[in-house]
Amino acid sequence: MKKLLFFFLCIPNLFFAQSSLRLPDILGDHMLLQQDSEVKFWGWASPRSKIQIVTDWNNDTLRTTASNKAKWETLLETPKAGGPYSIQVLAGEEAATIADVMIGELWICSGQSNMAYSVNRGVIDAEAAMADSQNDQIRFFFVEKATSDHPQDELTGHWEVCDPESMRKFSSVGYFFGRKLNEELTVPIGLINSNWGGTPVETWIPKDQIEDLEKVQAEVKNLNDSEGWDRDIATTYNAMIHPITKMKIAGTIWYQGESNTPNATSYSDLFTHMIQGWRTKFQSNFPFYYVQIAPYQGYGVPFSAAIVREQQQKAASLENTGMVVISDLVDDVDDIHPRYKKEVGNRLANRALAETYNKDTPKYRFATLKEQNIEGRSIRINLENVGEGLVIKGKRIETLEIAGEDERFYPADGKIDKKTNTLIVKSKKVKNPLFVRYMFGNGAIGNLFDRSGLPVGPFRTDKIIYDLAPNN
Numbered sequence: 001m002k003k004l005l006f007f008f009l010c011i012p013n014l015f016f017a018q019s020s021l022r023l024p025d026i027l028g029d030h031m032l033l034q035q036d037s038e039v040k041f042w043g044w045a046s047p048r049s050k051i052q053i054v055t056d057w058n059n060d061t062l063r064t065t066a067s068n069k070a071k072w073e074t075l076l077e078t079p080k081a082g083g084p085y086s087i088q089v090l091a092g093e094e095a096a097t098i099a100d101v102m103i104g105e106l107w108i109c110s111g112q113s114n115m116a117y118s119v120n121r122g123v124i125d126a127e128a129a130m131a132d133s134q135n136d137q138i139r140f141f142f143v144e145k146a147t148s149d150h151p152q153d154e155l156t157g158h159w160e161v162c163d164p165e166s167m168r169k170f171s172s173v174g175y176f177f178g179r180k181l182n183e184e185l186t187v188p189i190g191l192i193n194s195n196w197g198g199t200p201v202e203t204w205i206p207k208d209q210i211e212d213l214e215k216v217q218a219e220v221k222n223l224n225d226s227e228g229w230d231r232d233i234a235t236t237y238n239a240m241i242h243p244i245t246k247m248k249i250a251g252t253i254w255y256q257g258e259s260n261t262p263n264a265t266s267y268s269d270l271f272t273h274m275i276q277g278w279r280t281k282f283q284s285n286f287p288f289y290y291v292q293i294a295p296y297q298g299y300g301v302p303f304s305a306a307i308v309r310e311q312q313q314k315a316a317s318l319e320n321t322g323m324v325v326i327s328d329l330v331d332d333v334d335d336i337h338p339r340y341k342k343e344v345g346n347r348l349a350n351r352a353l354a355e356t357y358n359k360d361t362p363k364y365r366f367a368t369l370k371e372q373n374i375e376g377r378s379i380r381i382n383l384e385n386v387g388e389g390l391v392i393k394g395k396r397i398e399t400l401e402i403a404g405e406d407e408r409f410y411p412a413d414g415k416i417d418k419k420t421n422t423l424i425v426k427s428k429k430v431k432n433p434l435f436v437r438y439m440f441g442n443g444a445i446g447n448l449f450d451r452s453g454l455p456v457g458p459f460r461t462d463k464i465i466y467d468l469a470p471n472n
Helices: 002-016 126-131 164-169 172-185 213-220 235-240 258-282 304-315 342-355
Strands: 032-034 038-044 050-055 061-065 071-077 082-091 094-111 135-143 157-162 189-195 251-255 288-291 321-324 368-375 378-384 390-392 400-403 413-417 422-426 435-438 448-450
Touching: 032 189, 050 071, 061 071, 094 135, 094 172, 126 164, 135 164, 135 172, 157 164, 172 189, 172 251, 172 342, 213 258, 251 342, 258 288, 258 304, 288 342, 304 321, 321 342, 378 435, 390 413, 400 422
Parallel strands: 032 094, 094 189, 094 251, 135 189, 251 288, 288 321
Antiparallel strands: 038 071, 050 061, 050 082, 082 094, 135 157, 368 378, 378 422, 390 448, 400 435, 413 422
16 A cells, blocks of 8 residues: 555656646757847747746847746847857746757748659759768758648647758758758758648648638639648648748748649739738748749640749749749659759759849849740740840750641741840741740740750740630
């Protein structure tokens, strides 16, 4: 009986030893905080408990008090890039220490499977990349997949230092983007890996940012359903982005759009609502750079992917955004996951280096349609951002088409006018041309480049509207 009594007397120590002081997963060992900023720092503790935060980059002690709901929050002043540092959090007799903290530039890497695509899946040049990936100046945060019908306060994830093992699991596009920033800026880089293969853009939009909710809900029913991912509005945003909206970030890179081919004509509106929604929630007009989806001929519905690309180009008019074209980085148009990821990351990084960090970079803007002029039996195409001029990789321009009033498109011949850096398009089958298309098809790959080596973006001058319903 005495032994039993002794056992029960010890039980309270087991029950009450658990700490009430808790930090979110995003604030953990090996993390990176945005440099030279006022950043939020938060957690949970016993209601009304006194909280102290001590940072060893300046040895300041910040004080706050947990609310009646056991939440606390304060602001930290971060120094210029550097580290490693530590942060100690005290709540009465309880203490927590965050070790190996770096200060630098923090970016979100989000989207669907082509952003999630890792070296483990067979990225070209993977062996060389892995051998050279040991770098404690790059930090990865892995967000676990989750959904929620309502915005969440916390997510599940963890930080890791970049090395061959962690790099193998991380977004390849994100890794190469971060590595180039680290090389060029010589500051630590943090990358938040929050993506989910197959997800349509609707799942990433904060619900309160959608103007016509009923219309979007109706369109969602046309999207491909699968047990592998969700398609309900805001669910991945609620669980995988909203919990980190307190973080101060430098910007976001994005690669998504393949799952929105069934409602392609709505993509620009949805996408811009998502970008603006994230900026509202983060309380920052951060830069947002994204990838135009690659050629793939397996969508089933003609022109559906071409229209997504067109819509992505349209979204680039939104302030502080930028798109990169990757039509030349495809090794198999029957595979929706091109294995060239290093150059995709580098192109995103060049855009960020030029526009966010004001660095001199190689040409990063892609040539896109400016206007057309009809000249008798030919059409002259004027392009923006042609740099030092246009070149054809091959004997003739591929995927170039022309049409007249009947809107029937025929393969066309294209010639570069080197004096004006314009493109002259014609065909013997079209006597009175009105419209030109270039690379306007699901799996179309062109061969028109500028002299820096960047591909000319796909374009068309007609306004034909297509019914993209999957059953047509």
